[in-house]
Amino acid sequence: MEIVLTDRGGPEKLRVADTDSPAPGRGEALVRVLASGVSFAEVQMLSHRYPMQPKYPFVPGYDLVGEVTSLGEDVTGVAVGDRVAALMVTGAWRTHVAVKADRLVPVPDGLDAGVAAAATMNGVTAWQMVHQTAAVRPGQTVLVHGASGGVGTLLVQLTVAAGAKVLGTASQSKHDAVRTLGATPIDYRTEDVAARVRELAPGGVDAVFDHLGGDSLRVSYDLLADGGILVNYGSASTLNDNNHWVVPYLRTIRRFASWWLGKPLGRARGRRASFYYVKPGASFNRALVEVYQLVAEGKLVPPIDQRLPMKEAAEGLRLLMNGKATGKIVLEA
Template sequence: MSLETGTEPAGASTAVNVRVRMTGSGEPEAAIVTDDGPRPTPGRGKAVVRVEAAGVSFAEVQMLQNLHPFPPRFPFVPGYDLVGRVVETGPDVTGVSVGDRVAAMPRHGAWQRYVETPAKTLAAVPEHLDAALAVALVTNGVTAYQMLHRSTSLRRGATVLVHGASGGVGMVLTQLAVHQGLRVIGTASPAKHDAVSALGAEPLDYRTPDLPRAVRELAPGGVQAVFDHIGGRGLDAGWAMLADKGTLVSFDSSVAGYEGGQWFRPHVPALRRTGARWIARRLGLTRGRRQSMYYVKPGEHFNTDLAALYRLVDEGVLTPPIAGRHPLAGAPAAVRALLEGSTVGKHVLIP
């Protein structure tokens, strides 16, 4: 076992660990609480990371509403992703050392001062990079990067539609697509159209009654790709917008209108449509169009693509906006902001 020196007080292995817990479904002000607990000790193959910044995402909103497809049991510590520094490693850890600055995507557990996580899933983070900006690219950035570069193959000058272009994934995806020389049509509420335009995209109200027709007016031949986080019937609209040989990528599903506990039901329509269109494509019935589902996961590609995103930040290509920096006790306010949809960019907790 390796323990840090010089950066933590004596007795650090038993130091207090401030954490945020989600105690059940309901309103964030009542169901999200902050308390203390012991600092974790790393098990075999694991490391303890002192968190510098943890992201707040719609995954936590879905968990709060008991509508996430892979829900941990209440009570639990939320937090999909984090950036921090390794302070202790357990037995059989290789490839990471005490003092390394790293990113992780544990999917829950990041909203605390210290996190125990598998060492093999840690990715390097440049020393000079702001922690909030760095964590904004862990889940959202890699999702955007991989959908654009691994789920599709688009040539310069192609037109794409990005749903939720003012959101955490959408803003990064839009910046990446514009940098690649793509024309981007981005849906957002009218109040956020200026932010979408500033990214180099053409804004469109997502509540437009006949959205496929509005898109076809901007791109008569259809778009080469649609990136959809709505799911359900929204995937039918996205399919109608595609040009021949175009790609529809589904990367989430709206939980609006579903009751708590129906944790997987919002995602069933996307699964059914993806399967049906795969069969139709094999039968030559889709004019070359295809639909796929995307889910971000750690691994070799994740680490490689996150490093590429950090280089783009250094080059001035990419600047993920930070909507708010909150202490751990401010987690309910951050989740409330996401529920209300009133802000642009990523909310981040700073332990």
């Protein structure tokens, strides 16, 4: 079985299709999928707004957790029966996936497959941004936009664990959840976010994690304290724009260039702006080992809003698009 995204539109454009299990090629392992995440990337793909997405029809699915059932030629370091995870970008919403063996990361014994899936793409995204891009330190103050989301809930936990004071934007109905994670919630729907952040952090914040892009970037940058960093990792606010998907990214580059130019002109005050993009490779694999270790030790808890059978992927996307989820929606095969 596989889930096919047939065309631009809403979740009704997803189809459940029967398929044969593929044969693993040279250097590949065949993985029987146990769980896969639903993410905002698929929402963007439905609207044809995800950077360089495949042509319709295609099988979405950014990450997977599963069990190796057979091996192609020349595969080392992984065996039949191993539980593994991988970042696919697309193609994970299938019952069986042939995956390059060098993309596979072992899943610790005892770690539930759904929990591991909730921690895969989102966990590495949050971990790399907190510990590598922004290098959050104790005593800092950090603003996390979308603190109730799949990535946001992990960003909050990791920044709190790094010793920072965290402010998190979220819808009012999710404030208790955000508070429980250790952040001070701000209602982006009814409050003046910038004014509230200035009230809570009069000297500015040391880092902002901004998945909204567009006009939010200017506001986020202006909230930085001297030496602070804006980490932009999405363009959620431009989902419904009518222009080509590349336009918001070109605008972001232009904005970033003006801030970079501000440095020699003495306007930057040590403030930086950085774009983060999760990608498969050795660095992802190393980070995922760290993330799974934290999850296995109970130091990072990926909240799962719903576990749905994979054939109900359309419902998973509907819930995410309607803002119904706190944390992650996981599909189980």
